[in-house]
Amino acid sequence: MRIGQFTDSFLPIVDGVGRVVYGYANALSSRGHECYVITPISDAGFRGKYPFDIVDFYGVTIPEYTQYKMGIPLWDVHYHERIKSIKFDIVHVHSPFRSGFEGLRIAKKTKIPVVGTFHSKYYDDFLQVLKVQPLAEAGVKMVADFYEKCDDVWAVSENSAEALRSYGYKGVIKVMRNGTEIRKPDKKNISYVKSMYNLDDVPVILFVGQMNWKKNIIKVLEAVSILKKQGFRTKLILAGQGPHVEEIKKKITELDIMDLVEMVGHITDIYILDGLYGAADIFAFPSIYDNSPMVVREAAAMMTPSVLVRGSSAAEGITDGYNGFLCEDDSQDIADVFKKALFIQRDKIKEIGKNAQTTIPVSWDSIMSDVEYRYADLISQRKNNNKHKDRRKKILL
Template sequence: MIVGLFNDSFPPVMDGVAIAVKNYAYYINKKYGKAYVVTPSFPGYKDEEEYEVIRYFSIPVVLRPPYRFGIPFLDLKAMRKIESIPFDIIHVHSPFSSGVLGLYIAKKRKIPIVASFHTKYYDDFKEATKSDFIARLGVKIIVEFYNRVDEVWTVNSATAETLRDYGFKKEVKIIPNGSDFIPPRNIEEYREKIERLHNLSKEEVVILFVGQMVKQKNVEMLLRSLKVLKDENISFKAILIGTGKDEDYFKKLAEELKIEDRVIFTGKVLDRELLKAYYARADLLAFPSLYDTSALVVKEAAALGCPSLLIKGSTVAEGEGVIDGLNGFLSEDDYINYAKKMKEILSQRELLKKVGENARVTLYKHWEEIVDIVVENYKRLLDKYKGKQ
């Protein structure tokens, strides 16, 4: 089986979709045949994956660094390469340049194409343009794209509902995300690595955030809740991992709130073993995003027995199946209540440990298991496609 995985983000641009594509490619290539990743170029970056990554011409997305806007049809060399590969099936993970390219290849070769829906695009368009009209128009164009593929997948029922709210009427298949982390036996060594790196005591309470540094992730609310904890003389260190267009804004806000002594901004962490160590050392993953449709970080944290504090009613909370006090924690969407909830649960060490273990059992699933399911669905779709011919 030869699979083409088309997406607009891929390392060094790291987000949940890029991580999903990376793991799809790795396990397909390892167990089932050949996988090619097709994605925009990134100046100065050299791919060192076990499978082939094909890059096409791109320019910066000014409003959303470090993302790139791909223009594949201007890159004749890349197009010749892509068109020479005898793909059996195309799987696109974005409706933008890579999705359009994948659809073009699939229709030209008369092979099946799957499209995964990952993102609340209306929110992205509204944030970028400040126009409800343009955001709705953008969503309409995206729905038209998904109407043209053979099958649409998404990561959970809540995300499928978002796509239906956009006007999509066809069937949506649920294929969940996984995690590439394997729970380590020597977890104390991972914890000590972070303690040495940031000069933390073993007793220090660590609150972790992992994600893009953009306002849609509700990071400002998190910082204001940390201010409340400090004002109430709660001892903690907050570690915020990630980068994005609003990173400088958040650093300045931390200074204005006078919590810069409690907050560590690490920037991007590409080393997966180091990231695993951060989860291992964290007492709580604070992820108050209302924007995300699914959160790989919640599954990653669960793999290390770290529970998450999410927003009640959010797509992430409902989609991941987080139950307050059982396999995670839920809070109202305001900084006073979020701080109150953090104070309450961080004071109950045994509860934290128990909920973290329940998260590992109920929320964690390794990517290899997920890709096994993915390939079975590819085969089903290929058989169905052959039956039509």
């Protein structure tokens, strides 16, 4: 099959959706399919040496989110020349915005099926930007309308499927969970990271993701502060970039935990990232925004259990005290869970980490059979429908 994966973000930007798209394109290419990733151009680093092609188009930097580009394919003549030369069998869109609409345009023009995956809870994003609830509600209605135009709609978790339905989407939703690029812990990577960040003296808490308040980072900072006041010292590593970096730094100072927190920025080196996962005692991710965070799976692959908010999308598949830790959406409760995991019952962390490794990550290759089947079935259905329409036209003529 010749497959187009359309996304508004992609490597070298290390975010969830971009890495999911990489997982699809990489796994499908290794299984003999001809894959293309269609995405806005990036100046964040080198793109290349992939087993699939990248077709990028013109984009402008998004204020506050400077690592991202807002794609404008209409303005890119070279892009249009190239995309016309590719005869896709199927389009898979991962965003209800510019790249997604470009995928819909191509699918409609060439009469091929389109799959749409719902990744994010866009209501929170719209409300943060627009500041007005009715406008945010109108925004998610547009998201629902976008997915109504897709032939097959997938969600990455049961919770994310419910979110899309709450936006007004009425069609069938298939839950297609994300895979993980399975890599085993490497002692060299862990030792290197421990030396780099001086991580040997106290328990290590890791957060990887956007430096954005919607990720609930504030409660992690407050939990570390609570533990410090109780006499329990930890080391919190914050890895990532985003619009609230300076505000987070200010909050760290206000809480008087400068000596306990290190912001290491955007990590593009996968070996350093793996080393951080492996060096951490626990992975803190109390976000109630994220649907199916890759970072939880990646941490689990490195035998590091996560602390997640009970009932959140991120906590799907987590059994408290078995393959992770569950907390309430409350700074004090998060601090209590940290204390229990890192100090009171520290001897159980390794066992819980091993359970996380065996129960949470699923390789991309293992889910590709289902993906291939759905793609092939949609292609077959569309070809049959197109033939039927052609016959009707001939009869009418």
